[in-house]
């Protein structure tokens with residue numbers, strides 16, 4: 001429950017306190033509280049793209065189905081889907097990475113001595 005709350009508040013997967021993001025798409029390289037490096041290895045966040053694809057589909061599909069049944073024109077359909085994509089992109093980007101980091105921490109916990117500290 002504590003982890004879920006930390007995930008929703010976009011906090012560090014290790015200490016559950018430090019902020020992960022410093023701007024809309026900009027991430028801290030290390031946790032400002034515990035100092036753990038977020039990118040465990042090169043390409044670490046590639047796996048979060050799968051979460052992002054799935055989340056994007058799950059969020060856009062209901063709108064697409066609704067618009068289909070409302071029988072809107074193709075330009076209106078396209079415009080609304082593009083707008084929704086633009087609005088949801090930061091949310092999906094952030095939560096895909098956060099879900100990936102928290103799931104990875106649960107499945108393969110980092111031990112304190114593995115944590116890289118800011119020098």
Ligand SMILES: [Zn+2]
Nearest residue numbers: 012015031034
């Ligand atoms: Zn931390």
